[in-house]
Amino acid sequence: MIMQSSSGMMLAALSQVDRSHDLVQRVRDLPVPQFANLLDQITQEFEYFLRAIELINNDALETMLEQILEGFTLKIGEILEADRTTIFW
Numbered sequence: 001m002i003m004q005s006s007s008g009m010m011l012a013a014l015s016q017v018d019r020s021h022d023l024v025q026r027v028r029d030l031p032v033p034q035f036a037n038l039l040d041q042i043t044q045e046f047e048y049f050l051r052a053i054e055l056i057n058n059d060a061l062e063t064m065l066e067q068i069l070e071g072f073t074l075k076i077g078e079i080l081e082a083d084r085t086t087i088f089w
Contacts, residue, residue, distance in 0.1 A: 030038065055061050069087055075084030 027035065027038070073085045073087050076082075
């Protein structure tokens with residue numbers, strides 16, 4: 001039986017199944033209510049991943065990420081009393 005994941009990581013839990021035939025067998029044996037619940041959970045997770053991909057492809061987010069990395073790098077260098085800091089891309 002496929003167990004429900006309370007952390008919302010159903011896809012990760014499913015990926016731990018030994019092989020694809022084992023996964024097919026487990027899904028086939030699910031009672032209808034559990035199967036419907038599994039579909040809902042996976043749909044929600046894929047929607048989350050799609051939103052994350054949209055954010056990754058957003059130029060404004062890329063600029064903001066660069067600024068965050070630069071600021072954090074400078075601050076860490078300051079804390080460590082480093083002569084210089086470098087971010088390698």
